[in-house]
Structure formats: C-alpha cells, structure tokens
Amino acid sequence: MIKVNFNAIEKKWQRKWAEGKVFEVKEDKKKKKKFYVLEMFPYPSGAGLHMGHALNYSIGDIFARFKIMQGFNVLHPMGFDSLGLPAENAAVKAGEHPKKYTEKAIKNYVKQMKNLGLSYDWSRMVSSHQPEYYKWDQWIFLKMFEKGLAYKKESPVNWCSKCNSVLANEQVHDGKCWRHEDTNVEVKHLVQWYLKITDYAEELADFKGLSEWPDLIKKLQKNWIGKSYGAEILFEINNEKWPIFTTRPDTLFGVTFMVVSAQHSKLFDLVIDDKKKDVEKFVKKLSSVSKEDIDKLDKEGVFTGSYAIHPLTKEKIPIYAGNFVLADYGSGMVMAVPAHDQRDFDFAKKYGIDIKEVISGGEIKKNAYTDKGKLINSGEFDGIESDEAKKKITKLLRKKKLGGEVINYRLRDWLVSRQRYWGAPIPIINCEKCGEVSVPEKDLPVELPDKVKFGKGNPLDSAEKWKKVKCPKCGGDAKRETDTLDTFVNSSWYFLRYCDSQNNKKIFDLKKVDYWAPVDFYIGGKEHACMHLIYSRFYTKFLRDLGLLKISEPAKKLFNQGMLHGEGGEKMSKSKGNIVLPETISKKYGIDTARLFLVSVASPDKDIDWSEKGINGSLKFVKKVFEYFNDVKIGKSSASSESKLNKTIKGVTEDIENLKYNLAIIKLRQLFENFKEEENNETLESFLKMLSIFCPHIAEELWEKLGNNGFISLSEWPKCNEKKINKKLEMAEQTVDKTVSDVMNILKIVSDKGGKFEKVYIYVMPFEKEYFDEILIGERVGKEVKIFSVQDKDKYDPEGIAKKSKPGKPGIFVE
RNA sequence: GCAGAGGUUCCCGAGCGGUCAAAGGGGCAGGACUCAAGAUCCUGUGGCUUAGUGCCUUCGUAGGUUCGAAUCCUAUCCUCUGCACCA
Numbered sequence: 001m002i003k004v005n006f007n008a009i010e011k012k013w014q015r016k017w018a019e020g021k022v023f024e025v026k027e028d029k030k031k032k033k034k035f036y037v038l039e040m041f042p043y044p045s046g047a048g049l050h051m052g053h054a055l056n057y058s059i060g061d062i063f064a065r066f067k068i069m070q071g072f073n074v075l076h077p078m079g080f081d082s083l084g085l086p087a088e089n090a091a092v093k094a095g096e097h098p099k100k101y102t103e104k105a106i107k108n109y110v111k112q113m114k115n116l117g118l119s120y121d122w123s124r125m126v127s128s129h130q131p132e133y134y135k136w137d138q139w140i141f142l143k144m145f146e147k148g149l150a151y152k153k154e155s156p157v158n159w160c161s162k163c164n165s166v167l168a169n170e171q172v173h174d175g176k177c178w179r180h181e182d183t184n185v186e187v188k189h190l191v192q193w194y195l196k197i198t199d200y201a202e203e204l205a206d207f208k209g210l211s212e213w214p215d216l217i218k219k220l221q222k223n224w225i226g227k228s229y230g231a232e233i234l235f236e237i238n239n240e241k242w243p244i245f246t247t248r249p250d251t252l253f254g255v256t257f258m259v260v261s262a263q264h265s266k267l268f269d270l271v272i273d274d275k276k277k278d279v280e281k282f283v284k285k286l287s288s289v290s291k292e293d294i295d296k297l298d299k300e301g302v303f304t305g306s307y308a309i310h311p312l313t314k315e316k317i318p319i320y321a322g323n324f325v326l327a328d329y330g331s332g333m334v335m336a337v338p339a340h341d342q343r344d345f346d347f348a349k350k351y352g353i354d355i356k357e358v359i360s361g362g363e364i365k366k367n368a369y370t371d372k373g374k375l376i377n378s379g380e381f382d383g384i385e386s387d388e389a390k391k392k393i394t395k396l397l398r399k400k401k402l403g404g405e406v407i408n409y410r411l412r413d414w415l416v417s418r419q420r421y422w423g424a425p426i427p428i429i430n431c432e433k434c435g436e437v438s439v440p441e442k443d444l445p446v447e448l449p450d451k452v453k454f455g456k457g458n459p460l461d462s463a464e465k466w467k468k469v470k471c472p473k474c475g476g477d478a479k480r481e482t483d484t485l486d487t488f489v490n491s492s493w494y495f496l497r498y499c500d501s502q503n504n505k506k507i508f509d510l511k512k513v514d515y516w517a518p519v520d521f522y523i524g525g526k527e528h529a530c531m532h533l534i535y536s537r538f539y540t541k542f543l544r545d546l547g548l549l550k551i552s553e554p555a556k557k558l559f560n561q562g563m564l565h566g567e568g569g570e571k572m573s574k575s576k577g578n579i580v581l582p583e584t585i586s587k588k589y590g591i592d593t594a595r596l597f598l599v600s601v602a603s604p605d606k607d608i609d610w611s612e613k614g615i616n617g618s619l620k621f622v623k624k625v626f627e628y629f630n631d632v633k634i635g636k637s638s639a640s641s642e643s644k645l646n647k648t649i650k651g652v653t654e655d656i657e658n659l660k661y662n663l664a665i666i667k668l669r670q671l672f673e674n675f676k677e678e679e680n681n682e683t684l685e686s687f688l689k690m691l692s693i694f695c696p697h698i699a700e701e702l703w704e705k706l707g708n709n710g711f712i713s714l715s716e717w718p719k720c721n722e723k724k725i726n727k728k729l730e731m732a733e734q735t736v737d738k739t740v741s742d743v744m745n746i747l748k749i750v751s752d753k754g755g756k757f758e759k760v761y762i763y764v765m766p767f768e769k770e771y772f773d774e775i776l777i778g779e780r781v782g783k784e785v786k787i788f789s790v791q792d793k794d795k796y797d798p799e800g801i802a803k804k805s806k807p808g809k810p811g812i813f814v815e
Numbered sequence: 816g817c818a819g820a821g822g823u824u825c826c827c828g829a830g831c832g833g834u835c836a837a838a839g840g841g842g843c844a845g846g847a848c849u850c851a852a853g854a855u856c857c858u859g860u861g862g863c864u865u866a867g868u869g870c871c872u873u874c875g876u877a878g879g880u881u882c883g884a885a886u887c888c889u890a891u892c893c894u895c896u897g898c899a900c901c902a
Contacts, residue, residue, distance in 0.1 A: 216819060216897095223818075226901065246902060259902090299900080329901045336902085343900060410901050527897080569895090600840075602828055607820090607895085614827065617840045624855090663829075666839050742867035744858060749866055780857055782846055812867060 004626050006590030006698070013700045014114055022711055023119045027515045028073045035072035036516050037064040038495055038555070040524030040532070041079045041126075043487075044105035046090055049112040051580040051610055052564035052572050055598045059561050059661070060523045061118045062599065065693040066656050068119070069717035075516050076119055077498040079126035080106050083134065084487030085163050086179055088422035092454050098422045099450070102129055116582060116591055117696050119713065124501045128490035133497065134424035135445030136507045137489050140539070142427055142438050143546055149196040150416075152436065156263040156327055157415060159188040164457065165418045166192060171531075187263065193417035193426060193483060197538045201225055201409040203552075204537055212557035220529040226410025231394045233335065233403040235308040237270065237319065242308065245330030245408050249397070250389035253378035254337040254358035256348065258308050258319040259301060262286050263327035270319055272305030279304060279321055286323055299324045299347045311402040312379070312393075322347065328412055342368045359386060414535065416486045421452055421459035423484030431471035431478035440472050446480070458482055491532050492539035495519050495554060507548070514550060522555035525563065533558075559659060562607040564598075569609045580610050592695035593619045599661040599694065621669060622695060628675065629684070629702040637680040640733065643726040644674050645683050650720040652690050665694065681706070686718035732771040735808050739772075743781045743812055750814060760785045763795065763802035763811040772810075783814075 017023065027034075039060040042053065057078075064076040082102045091101035106127055113120065126133050144150040158167040160177035167177060167185060177183045197204075205225045207218045230247035235258065244258070260267055262283050271279045282302040301322035308317045317335075324343055325334055338348035338355040345368035348355050355364065360376045362369025372386035381389050397403035417426060425446045427439040439446055453462040460466070460482040471478035499516040500508040518540075524532075536554045543549045565571060566578030573579065585594045597618035602608050637645070648671040655664035668690055675687075684706065692699030692712045703712035743760055750757055760781060764772055766789045778785040788795035790802045790811070797813065805811035 219818075220897070223898070228901075230902085244902085248902075324900050324902095326901060334902045341902070343902075408901080529897085563896095597840095606828090608827085611827070611841090614841050620855095621840095660829095662839085666829085669839075739867085740858085744867090746866045748859085753866090755866095779847085782857065809867085814866080 004590075004623065006592065007587070009701045010115070010117065010586075010591055010697045013697045014117060016700075017119075017711070017713070018114075018122075020711065021123075022713060023068075023076065024121045024123050025073055025075055027512060029515065032071060032073035034075065034516055034520075035067045036075045036518070036520045037067065038077065038498075038519045038522050040522075040528065041081050041491065041494060042109065043081045043084060043086060044102060044109045045086070046094065046101065046105050047574050047579065048105070048108050049116075049582060050572055051582060051585065051598070054116055054582045054594065055564050055604075056523065056525075056561050057113065057116060057118050058595045058598055059559075059604050059659075060521075061116075062595075062656070062661060062693045063521060063523075063659075064119050065696065065713060066717070068713065069689065069693070069715060071716065074119075075124075075498065076121060077124040077126075077501075078113060078118070078120040078122070079124075079494060079498065079501075080109065080128065081487065081491050081494070082106060082127045082129040083423050083490055085165065085418065085420055085422065087129075088420055089163070089179070091422075097450070099129065099448075102127075102422075112582065115586065116595070119696075124498050126494060126497050126501045128424075128487075128494065129422070131445040131447045132504060134485075134490065136493075136497065137424040137485055138427040138439070138444050138446060139441065139507060140493065140543070141485065141489070142441070142444075144195060144542065145428070145436075145438055149199060149542070150193060151196065152191055152193050154189060154191045154265070156187050157190050157192055158185045159190075160185055163420070165420050166190065166415060189263075189265075192415050194413040195416050195538075197414045197535070198409060198411055200538050200541050201227070201411050202407075203541055204411070204534065205409075209553040210558075213555075214526070214558060214560055217526060217529045217533060217558060217560065220526075221534055224411065224530040224534065228408050228410070230406060230408060231390070231397065231403055232331075232406040233311060233397060234401075235311060235317070235335070237306060237308045242333060243331045243403075244333050244335050245406065246335055248337065248340065248386075248390070249393045249403075250372075250375060250381075250386045251337040251340045251358055252310075252312065252335070252393055253375075253381070254339050254356045255310060255317060255335045256338060256354040256356055257336045257344075258317055258333060259322035259325050259336050259344075259347070260304070260319060260333040261325040261327035262301075262321050262323055264321075264332040265327070267304075267321060270304045270306045271321075275303060275305040278302050282321060299343055299350065301347060301351070311397065311400070318353075320347075320351070329410065330408055338368065339364050340368050340370055342370060344368065414486075414538075416489060417483035418486055419458040419483055421448065421454070421484065423487060424448075424489065425460070426481040426483050426485055428481040429469055429471060429478045430481060431474065431476060433476055434471055434473040434478075436481075437471055437473050437478070443472075448484075460484070488531060488535050492535040493543065495522075495536070496543070496549070510548060513548070517549065518551045518553060519555035520557060522558045523561055524558075526560040560605060562602070562605050565607060565609045567610055572610070578610075585612075585615070589615055589619050590622065590698075592698045593622045596622065596665065596694045600665040601662070603662055604659055621672075622698060625672060625691065626698060626702065628672075629688070629705060632684065633678040634681050634684065634706075635678040637678075637683045638676065639724075639726055640729050641674065641676065641679055641683055642724045643729050644671055645686055646720050646722065646724045649686060649690070649718045650722075650725075653717070653720070656693070661694070664690075668694075685715075688712060689715055689718055729771075731808070732768060735768065735810075736771055736777065738808075739810055739812070740777060740780050743777075743783075743814070746812060746814055747781070747783070757814040758784060759815055761796060761801075761813040761815075762787050763790050763797065763805045763813070764788070765805065765807050765810070766791050768807065768810070 037060055039057055064074050068074045087102050088098045091098040094101060128134060141150055158172050160167055160183055162180040162183045163177060172185050177185055205227045228247055230245055231249040232243050232245055234241040234243055279302055301320040304319045304321055306319045308319055310317055336344035338344040339357040340359055357364055358375060358377050359373040361373030375381045375384050375389050394405050425448060427446045429437045429439060431437050449463040449466040452459040467480050469478055469480055496508055496513055496517060500512040503509060540554045541552055544552055570576055597615045648667050651667045652664045671687060688699050688702055696713060699712050760783045769789050772787045774785050774787050790805050799813060801811040801813045
C-alpha cells in the first residue's frame with residue numbers, strides 16, 4: 001500500500017481555500033438562495049479545542065459544505081465568546097492579563113479550527129472582548145435602559161464567593177455555581193442591574209415560530225418560563241392591602257395562616273416589636289446556610305405577631321415568616337391552605353396550626369389532599385367543583401376589588417450585572433444629582449481600562465482615573481458604573497453581527513441582516529436550553545421591536561449534537577485528564593479520517609464515548625479510496641455501478657438532510673466497495689463529491705488528480721437519476737451473494753465430514769448467467785468455480801443437479 | 816420528587832410492525848497471498864441440524880395487542896441527563 005502524506009495534503013488545500021477566499025460570501029439576491037449555518041461560538045479556553053469541539057464543528061461543516069454544493073449562498077461564520085468570568089479566573093490563575101490570555105487562546109483556536117478544514121468565512125470573525133463588538137452590547141443596553149427594560153433594584157441574589165460575583169438564576173445548578181461545582185451559592189441582598197426579560201415572558205412561552213426546534217428544548221424552556229394561571233388576592237394587613245398569588249383560589253376558605261418569605265424586603269413591616277428578636281434570629285440563621293442547604297431544610301418559620309384579614313370571611317389569620325417561600329416569585333407571600341397543599345400541611349403540623357378541609361374527596365391524615373373536588377365549608381360556594389369555584393371566587397373578588405385573575409411566570413428578570421473585570425462595562429454614569437445617567441452614544445464604547453488590580457473585590461474599582469467622569473447631564477463630578485455585563489449578553493445577538501461584522505457605524509446594516517437572518521440551521525448543545533437559547537430569543541424580539549429586525553426568532557432549525565465523552569464515559573475535562581486533542585489524532589490518522597470517524601460512530605445527536613478502537617476502520621477506508629483513485633482507469637461503468645451510484649446519491653442526500661451522517665457514510669462505503677477497476681468519470685466524480693463534505697482535503701486532492709481545475713468544495717452536488725436505478729440488477733446481486741454463502745455452507749458441511757473438494761459447479765438460469773462471474777465468485781469462495789447455464793448441453797453435471805436449479809437459486813455441485 | 820433520553824447479538828452502534836439471527840464498524844477465527852511478518856483480499860462469527868435445509872433461543876425483565884413485535888401498549892428494574900419547595 002502506498003504511503004500518503006495526509007498532513008501535507010491538508011496544508012495544501014487549507015492554504016488554497018484561504019488564498020481563493022473559497023468560503024467568503026456576500027449577499028447575492030439574484031442568483032442564489034441564502035442559507036445560514038451556525039455552530040454556537042465557543043469560549044476560548046486556554047486548553048484549546050478538544051475532540052468534542054471537533055465533532056460539533058464537523059457536524060456544522062458537513063452541512064454547510066453540503067448546502068454550498070447544493071447551490072445555496074452559504075453563510076458559515078465563526079467567532080469567540082471571549083468575555084466572561086471563566087476567562088478572567090483562568091487568566092488571573094495563570095498570572096496573565098485577561099486580554100493577553102484570551103487573545104492567545106483565540107489565536108490558538110483559529111489555528112486549530114483551520115487545521116480541521118472547517119469551511120468558515122473568517123473575514124466575518126467576531127470576538128466579544130473587542131471594544132468594536134461590546135460597544136454594541138452597551139448600545140443595546142442603553143436602548144433597553146431608555147425603554148425601561150434595564151433597571152436597578154435591590155434584592156436577594158445568588159452570590160458565588162469564588163467568582164466574587166452575583167450569578168443569574170440560570171447559572172445556579174444544584175445550589176452551586178455553574179463554574180465552581182464545589183462552591184455553594186450564598187444569598188446576599190444587593191443592588192443589581194436587571195433586564196426585564198419578563199416583559200417578553202408571554203411571547204417567549206409561545207413556540208409557534210420554532211417548529212423545527214427539538215421538542216425537548218421547547219419543553220425545557222416552557223418549564224423554565226413556567227406560565228401559570230391563577231388569581232391575585234388582596235389580604236388586608238395593618239390597614240394595608242397585600243397581594244398574594246395563588247393557583248388555587250378555590251381553596252380560599254381553607255386559609256388558616258399566611259407565610260411571608262424570610263427574604264422579603266418588607267418583612268419587618270409585619271413584625272411586631274415583641275417578635276422582632278425571634279424573627280431576626282430566624283433570618284440570621286437562614287443567611288448562614290447555603291442555598292443548597294436551604295433546599296434541604298424542613299419547612300420552618302416563626303410567627304411575626306401580625307394578622308391578615310381574610311378578604312371574604314374577615315377572619316384573623318396569623319402571619320409567619322417562612323424559609324420555604326420564595327421572595328421573588330409572586331409577591332413573596334403565600335396564603336397557606338394546609339388541607340390542600342403539602343408544604344402548608346407540613347408547616348401546620350409542625351406548628352400546630354388548624355387544618356381546615358374545604359375540598360372534599362380525599363383523606364387528610366398524613367398528607368394534604370391536593371387534587372380537585374367539590375367545595376365544602378366554603379359558605380355560598382359549597383358543592384361547586386374546583387374549576388368552577390376558581391372562576392366564581394375570582395369573579396367575586398374582582399367585584400369587591402379584592403383581587404382578580406393573573407398570569408404568573410416562573411421566569412425572573414435577568415440579573416446582568418457582575419462585579420468583575422472581564423465583561424462589557426455597563427454604560428452608565430452614577431451622578432449624585434442626576435442619578436443613573438446613560439453614557440452618550442457618541443462616547444461608546446466604554447472601554448475596559450487595561451490597568452486594574454486583580455485580587456479581592458471588583459478590579460474595576462481600582463481604576464480610579466477611569467471611574468472619575470463628568471456627569472453628561474449636569475457636568476458635575478460623577479462616577480462610572482463599575483459593574484460589567486453578564487457574558488450571556490454577548491452571545492444573545494452575535495449571530496446577527498456576523499451578517500455585517502465589520503460595521504463600525506451601526507450595530508449592523510439592516511438590509512444585510514434582512515438578507516441573512518434568521519440562522520437557518522443552528523447547532524449546539526442542549527445545555528443551553530434555558531440560558532443562551534432563551535436570552536437570544538429575548539434579544540431577537542427586543543431588536544425587532546426597536547425596528548432593526550423583521551424576524552422574531554433567532555434560528556429556524558435547531559440541532560442538538562450529542563456529547564462526546566472521554567474514554568470511560570465521563571465528561572471530557574482537563575481535571576479528569578481525559579481530553580483528546582484533534583492534533584494528536586490528526587497526526588496519527590489525518591484530519592479527514594478523524595472527521596469521518598467522528599460522525600460514523602453513531603448518529604450525531606447521540607452521546608458517544610471516545611474510543612480510538614474503531615478509527616482504524618475509517619483510516620483503512622480513506623487509504624483505500626486514495627489508492628484506488630491514484631491509479632484508476634477512467635472508462636465505462638457497468639449498469640450495476642450506475643444503479644448503485646444513483647441509489648447512493650438518493651440515499652446519501654436524504655441522510656445528510658436528516659443529519660444521519662453515520663448512515664450516509666455506510667452507503668458511501670458500500671458504493672465504493674462495489675467499484676470495479678474501471679469506472680466512468682461521472683461515477684467517480686459523484687462519489688468524490690459526496691465524500692468531500694466529510695473528507696474535504698483528500699477529496700480536493702483526488703479531484704485535482706482526476707484532472708479538474710476548480711475546487712470540489714464548490715462543485716455541484718450530484719443529482720440522482722432515478723431511471724438508472726435498476727432493481728433487477730440488485731435482485732441478481734442478491735442471488736449471487738446468496739449463492740456464495742450457499743457454496744460456503746456446502747463446503748463447510750462437506751469438509752466437516754472429512755471430504756475434500758476443489759471444484760465448484762454452479763448451474764444458473766440462462767438469463768442469470770451474465771450476473772455470475774466465475775473469477776469473482778471463485779475468489780469469494782476460495783475454490784475454482786465453473787458456471788453453466790442449465791441449457792448448456794456440454795455442461796459437466798454428473799449428478800444431474802442442474803435440474804434442481806430455480807430462478808434465484810442455482811444448483812450447486814462440488815467435487 | 817418532576818421531566819427527558821436510553822437499555823440490541825464479544826464491543827461500539829443501526830433498526831423502530833412482516834423482507835430481522837438483526838445494517839455498518841471494531842474485535843476474533845479460518846482461508847488466500849508471502850520464505851515469514853505486516854498490509855491487502857475472501858469467508859465466517861447465538862445454538863442444534865443439513866450438500867446449500869430445517870428447527871430452537873435471542874434485542875433489560877414480565878405481561879398484553881396482533882395472523883405476525885427488537886419495533887406498538889401496560890407494568891417493572893437499571894443507566895444517564897436536566898429541573899428541583901414557583902404557592
């Protein structure tokens with residue numbers, strides 16, 4: 001077998017693609033339809049790309065190449081999510097400035113990506129840490145500020161002591177920081193910036209524009225947004241009306257106590273002097289436990305000394321401060337119905353509070369009865385079914401101006417301020433006289449100062465000169481906001497910037513975005529379901545409402561690729577030491593082989609464990625292809641080859657469209673296995689074209705060898721000629737296969753019995769004769785083979801077996 | 816606890832009502848080639864049986880629907896992955 005220097009071929013074509021600007025695109029309204037393929041841009045870590053990235057980007061690359069060859073004007077860009085806490089932490093740990101650290105990492109990523117042969121339009125690359133990019137983060141923030149969608153408020157927030165910063169709800173996993181799995185998130189009361197994503201909650205909970213998104217993602221988002229229908233009911237407390245939210249207004253007559261969140265900002269308005277000490281003690285105790293432990297705590301509370309007046313019965317209801325009520329959902333206070341809510345039931349049992357049954361149908365001994373039923377003990381509503389009662393009671397409350405129907409969302413406003421350095425500075429100036437003042441648009445971007453002290457607290461606090469500014473409104477002394485924006489702000493709209501990434505006057509040209517957006521095919525992990533994928537939907541809608549976009553959703557089709565685990569089935573991570581680098585594999589096998597292997601193991605949406613075991617199979621195939629094309633005779637193809645070719649074209653095209661790359665590759669292999677010494681040009685070229693999306697470098701090289709001038713990457717995808725698909729031939733081939741295994745079976749039986757045979761005689765129907773090749777079958781069975789037509793008078797047939805021959809089942813005689 | 820994905824022949828994985836003892840790859844075994852090894856090619860790879868046949872068992876486990884199930888339904892066990900007190 002010939003030795004092939006794959007690495008040299010790779011370098012050659014990567015250079016040619018770059019020099020020929022093969023993958024750079026422009027808007028082209030007349031000739032071609034656009035197609036936008038995008039893989040989620042990575043955070044450039046110092047560790048570089050691993051095999052999992054390679055898989056992810058290959059999936060997108062294969063599709064992009066496919067679409068290019070199908071004649072689409074394909075936008076396939078790449079960039080870097082280069083701002084954010086992880087980069088800052090890693091840089092500080094490495095003793096480097098985040099900027100230097102990040103830019104080094106990006107350089108490395110680009111190099112690695114180019115080595116993978118990915119078809120990106122590099123001229124459009126964006127990096128979110130560049131002021132030219134985050135200027136527009138700031139610009140959008142100011143637009144939101146203008147519209148009242150960016151605001152400041154004090155509230156209990158998630159605090160990670162390792163990040164030294166607050167976290168969004170979405171960044172808290174299992175009570176721990178998403179970046180520090182060993183660090184419990186604490187609850188702190190701080191003033192923070194929020195984006196009012198809840199203004200879009202209703203539209204976000206509607207998925208009609210996302211028919212081509214996976215159901216799983218939509219379900220996850222739906223749960224996350226958590227739309228619930230219920231009632232707001234006003235309870236009078238100390239002559240003030242306090243609203244509470246409930247989904248069960250039908251249980252209103254069963255309220256025996258109220259619970260206010262221990263984190264509620266107005267908690268102490270409700271605490272009478274006598275109880276102050278108790279409540280303070282309780283709150284203090286809670287603040288010393290981590291968020292995770294709060295989740296595990298029993299329901300606990302303490303009486304505040306205050307009472308609420310029941311809106312309908314006018315009964316006095318004691319108010320407790322409790323650990324199980326969320327301060328930022330609903331109004332932070334609940335009406336407790338112990339008979340029909342398990343949490344309230346547990347609490348009532350613990351503190352000996354009355355349990356009043358108002359829904360019949362269940363037993364209330366060890367547990368609350370939480371199902372629906374007929375009302376009892378509910379005055380005029382007795383005997384009415386729950387659903388009906390909900391409506392009637394709400395109606396009555398509305399009439400009395402004591403409440404009404406409301407929709408509540410689990411989704412909270414997005415906390416975007418971070419007390420860290422490596423983020424886009426929030427473009428606000430704090431003036432003692434004027435309050436929070438926007439940085440004028442002409443002064444954008446507010447660039448990060450280079451010289452800051454890293455250590456404790458927010459590094460930006462140490463940039464004294466940078467902080468000091470004049471108030472744009474009154475001209476007096478003022479200070480810059482030192483908080484920076486959450487990293488997810490950058491990724492919420494980057495896909496739009498690619499459409500016009502070099503624009504330094506506007507966020508993007510409206511016409512260009514109108515041409516390219518939305519993303520037609522978006523590829524990324526499902527772990528982003530409740531973060532990036534919700535935020536970017538929110539941003540898209542906001543920018544639409546600003547008049548910048550005509551679309552309402554960022555991507556038409558979403559595909560979640562499977563995760564590539566390490567050898568033992570564990571997540572690939574530096575700390576586990578199971579990271580496989582593309583370079584390592586590429587050096588050994590060539591990058592085309594690696595790409596081919598990655599997508600042939602399993603369907604791209606499935607999680608797989610990395611293993612080098614099977615890669616030799618891919619390498620063997622690639623080598624065989626290379627060797628075959630190296631000295632192939634171009635001539636005529638058999639009808640069988642042409643039939644197979646067209647069938648393969650059909651199947652492969654469908655498989656790729658459906659992201660079944662693994663199946664497409666099998667079909668290509670089977671086609672290739674069938675190639676004879678001589679094939680016609682069309683067959684050979686079509687095969688190479690289909691292979692090229694998986695193995696672009698080798699395909700280009702062989703394409704050139706066949707005498708072509710242009711790039712195979714830009715050639716036209718083969719079309720299936722249905723007429724050439726010949727079912728008869730296929731049947732005939734099956735007959736041959738069956739005959740071969742029959743012969744093998746006979747030989748086995750005979751030799752088991754101690755017989756020794758050298759010659760095989762096969763008696764076929766006259767019309768089948770052309771499908772049976774003595775030499776080929778001889779090779780397959782490892783014996784000398786003679787084929788006779790049953791009508792052949794001179795045939796050698798001592799036992800008259802030819803008489804038993806049937807169509808599709810030839811007679812066999814061995815001796 | 817809730818939600819989702821999944822358990823397939825030695826391994827990885829396809830199949831998702833009949834053409835299924837189940838694609839493809841890996842591994843292994845036998846054969847061809849070779850002085851030999853490697854590479855390559857062919858064949859085989861649940862069991863029994865048989866001159867190419869027939870039968871039995873198998874797709875986590877147990878039932879069910881059906882003329883017919885790896886594929887559909889029900890229960891059950893295990894694995895993974897999200898979300899977790901949202902009133």
